[in-house]
Amino acid sequence: MRQNIREEHVGTASNDRRLEFYEMMVRCMLWEQRLLRMIEEGQIAGYYHPGRGQEGVQVGAIAALGPKDYLLYGHRGCGYQIARGLPMDQMYADFLCHLEGPTRGLGAGTIHMASPELGLLGQAGGVGGTFALAAGAALAAQQRGSDQVALCMFGDGTSNRGTFHEAANAAGVWKLPVVWLCENNGWAVSCSYAETTAPERIADRAIGYNMPGVVVDGQDPVAVYDAVSTAVARARAGEGPTLIEAITHRLRGHYEGDPQRYRTKETIEALRREQDPITLMEQRLLADAAADAELFSDIRKRLAAEVDTAADKALAGTPAPPERIFQYVYSEEQGQ
Amino acid sequence: MRQNIREEHVGTASNDRRLEFYEMMVRCMLWEQRLLRMIEEGQIAGYYHPGRGQEGVQVGAIAALGPKDYLLYGHRGCGYQIARGLPMDQMYADFLCHLEGPTRGLGAGTIHMASPELGLLGQAGGVGGTFALAAGAALAAQQRGSDQVALCMFGDGTSNRGTFHEAANAAGVWKLPVVWLCENNGWAVSCSYAETTAPERIADRAIGYNMPGVVVDGQDPVAVYDAVSTAVARARAGEGPTLIEAITHRLRGHYEGDPQRYRTKETIEALRREQDPITLMEQRLLADAAADAELFSDIRKRLAAEVDTAADKALAGTPAPPERIFQYVYSEEQGQ
Amino acid sequence: MSSSVVKYNNAIRDALAEELERDETVFMMGEDVGAMGGIYGLSRGLQERFGKKRVFDTPISETLIVGAGVGAALAGRRPVVELQYADFVSVAMDEIWNRAAKWRYMHGGRFNVPLTILAPEGAVGGVGAEHSQCPEGMFWGCPGLHVVTPATPADAKGLLKSAIRSNDPVLFLPHKGLSTLRGEIPDGDHLVPIGQANVVRQGRDLTIVAWSAMLHKALQAATELSADGIEAEVIDPRGIRPFDFDRVIESVRKTGRLVVAHEAAVRGGPGGEIVAEVTQRAFRHLKAPVMRVGAPDVPVPQSIRLEKLIVPKVVDIVAAVRTMLEPVN
Amino acid sequence: MSSSVVKYNNAIRDALAEELERDETVFMMGEDVGAMGGIYGLSRGLQERFGKKRVFDTPISETLIVGAGVGAALAGRRPVVELQYADFVSVAMDEIWNRAAKWRYMHGGRFNVPLTILAPEGAVGGVGAEHSQCPEGMFWGCPGLHVVTPATPADAKGLLKSAIRSNDPVLFLPHKGLSTLRGEIPDGDHLVPIGQANVVRQGRDLTIVAWSAMLHKALQAATELSADGIEAEVIDPRGIRPFDFDRVIESVRKTGRLVVAHEAAVRGGPGGEIVAEVTQRAFRHLKAPVMRVGAPDVPVPQSIRLEKLIVPKVVDIVAAVRTMLEPVN
């Protein structure tokens, strides 16, 4: 056993909570499904990095945050923002480059959806660009004496950026209220974990920053929720950061359209069969007789309608006018 | 006990070897002493970072290298280059900005003494700039199938640069023949280890890169020699990198002239009394009756003369002419 | 001499393959350059052909990629390293600016640094402010480095081969928008020297300096202007360091007018240096101030519609020329 | 209005102290800025006065220093972060260029980024190629950022206070060579707006634009020239983003001649953009091409003797002016 690393096992939660997580995961999945249709229909340009398969981490983790906490999300789909409560129509609007989106028409692909109200601080196009920002937000919270926490989510490949080291070390020294949550899906584009990442587990890096390292099953939102809740509580109590590694799986390509030549069809199919967090949750709920197929189908229908409404609303929005190009560069629109 | 970390204890070595180390440490110390006089006399500009107190690490480590190995040295004094065999007069020449120095008159302060023959690859003015270079040199060795090893030396403060993380991770994944040797003197300029560096020990970071971590007494060149030799042997055998942390002490200021307000005079005096690697070696040799005061004094006299000769030779050298400004920018002196 | 028609990206791949074949000290590394062949396919098939020791993936560690390239170069190899997007030069800026470019100078010329940094640039397809930039201008003031921006398949191949053989570090910036452009390439060992401008079109009325994707727009503008009897000389400097000022100034002395067109923003873009030097050296020959065509002073907007509005177009060059030729009132 | 004579570095310290006092969201961090007060003493005594929560040391982690500054700014603070040498902008280039400067734009203006990056620049005392640079030119093309280079104690204080109060990120580059320069500073809340040029000396024969340490050499050159009846107008732009082109062009329209002098290298230095824009907008008024005075196209040599040779001097400015005024043959 590696010292300093704790393995979280399948968490326990009330049926209501599990159904909540289920519903939120389905919402994320359906939202993405509709988005992929827009991409297929040519309504959206740029790259999209589908989140299918990682809803468990995203939903479980974000449920552990309080309303004033900060979130620096990853690039793997849009479960983060949905789980945090960003209106789904506004999110579509961003992809459509409509003024109603958080970027006010600048567009997504690389997602830059921010909301001061929701503590969504945005995203960097260079992966790993948010580590230091998360440390900084946590520092601000600490200085204010608030009990806010910053949750920073990132991929396994991204953990090899030097920015992680610098931010994690500072967080360790200053006991910053930050939770580092790695979504380890075993791949960075076409590169496998083993070929690019030295330690047996990302959580092995925690001791190097004097923080606890935790490994958790990312396909179970309850387990993730528990692990993140513990870390958030530590952070709020002034005990400093935690590094959590959630083992998860990406069920689609790195970007939508990725031919995935680096892994076999069989592997992908097996993952989809065995590692879909939504299916897994359905199985658990069924096994515990906490739900039945009809309930699942009702939920899906209801959420599909929700998603369609959001899409329709967004599609009817206003494309950004050319002036948008020149707006928001400076706080006082000083030109040169 | 931290897993994966081994503590090296005082090493054993023949009396001859110990006297060799002693002699080399004295050489480094006397060389620096003479340099400090040149600084005092205004013959040299720029900052110098005295190495006094860290001769044990530098001498012990570099003795463990073979003639074809690579060395990326630190900024703490000039023990590295002396121990590696760079002629002492050439080193003075560099500080004097004379053409006979390795930089051909460009000057030291930040030291850029390189020698392809000695495997001295030079130094970056931005500390931590050499981590990736060491990995690259080791990669070259590995590609060639040679058994060369790259030794990269750096301070504790420098280990907090992101460049360390990126290079160490790649070295771990690729099993590069590189030895990371941290000279932990407990300070980064005015900042103490505890205030800026999160882990209990730098060696705690090793597991995060899937390499062994070793802590060693840096005031004993024999212990350092043993630890580095083991790591070099591993690297040559294709077993990959090692992270060694040598606990050492800086007996002078960060730079020559540093008023050291950040630590008390008493602390400094106690360190000088108790932690001088040269005194410690003398004590050990005396205790084992392997030498006597007369021998020490003879060695010192001989080396002082050697150093003076080197200084005189350098002082009589040729100041770089203005043309030097334009030379060596490109391999084919293409101007623009 | 026989020649073949090759696509721009394939020309890059061919150059890599030929140099990997030719010199066993050449190797290539970068994120996803191995089995995947690079996110823009520049190294497709090369790992299969040359093995994992010669062409391989790295972690997402840009400072390592460039820095280890420098280290390997110092230790006798001839590395080609890829940054997935030219924008990421900022991530490895210290390694490019202070390691690769200055190492030789600072260390008394004891080493060469035969490193090629390959990094696709340009605003294409709505990939946003951090994946669309043309950063060559940042390296105007970077002594020790060469900066190369090929506009055609032949130049992409010939310049890359020269870059790999150069004993100095080269920042090689192909344009993402040119990847499928076809062009003739002489068969055999096709080399194009670094720093030599190419007078792509002769003309008497004005000179247009443009490179990379912009060259093609300049040529189209020249064709349009020609219909009105305005004959533009179009010069491709093929990069900015070293810059072939002599060739450009020779042309400007003849035409008396210069337009510099690039994809980067005008403000602080690579054109400023060209204007300053040319104006200095050919002032008496200039009938009008040098005009610059480039993007506005904003980050690249991600919206593909807005992106298209900021990337300079043929009409912008034509308009600049017409303004320039207007009689002064 | 009463005033006091203050040293440049003390003016910076006073600005920091006043803003720390005035606004509790202001804090300062960087390597050795705490107990030591910074390696150039800019924060000396501030930790003692304001406590470790307001003024504190960081690890040697430049991407963290700038990046956490951005994060704290997004989360409602007003950070001042110090890089020990301006050269280290290359270490944190991605954080400056892509985080600090672009965050607001990319995220739809939902946030301000009230961050000040303090980083002393300039070649002084033989500290070599990586501790001597004047990097402002790298940020000409960096929309979203302000870049400020104070030449006097009054400007150092007034501009830094404005920088800290600005809701946009500011790169504040004091010059190491000016640290003990004394100058009058108006008492009280002395603010100097960012981006407003200062006509330091009036003149009719030519205009000299110079900033930071170079301003003082320009003024000395102007005095020397004045002895020969040549009256130079000397303008300090006080920084390069935003750049007060209107003021400079107004002057050039009057004098017909411009010399741009800076410490950075001419090739690829910050002057190119100024020449290009001024030449464009004042071409018909220019009696001669704009001359640039700056360092040669090499890294800064560490030898203090050689360093002195590359740093532009008063005589270089005087010589440029005389060349410019020579009758054309």
Ligand SMILES: Cc1ncc(C[n+]2csc(CCOP(=O)(O)OP(=O)(O)O)c2C)c(N)n1
């Ligand atoms: C600094 C930087 N380097 C490279 C990229 C290109 N890139 C985008 S996502 C990605 C892979 C990230 O892998 P991981 O962190 O494991 O996240 P995952 O995609 O698996 O969710 C890469 C290489 C980038 N955006 N930024």
Ligand SMILES: Cc1ncc(C[n+]2csc(CCOP(=O)(O)OP(=O)(O)O)c2C)c(N)n1
């Ligand atoms: C990138 C970078 N940041 C900061 C500095 C300034 N600096 C030079 S040495 C030093 C302290 C290094 O501390 P450590 O690594 O512990 O080595 P020591 O000086 O104790 O030997 C600092 C901050 C630098 N040269 N480069």
Ligand SMILES: [Mg+2]
């Ligand atoms: Mg991954």
Ligand SMILES: [Mg+2]
């Ligand atoms: Mg130290």
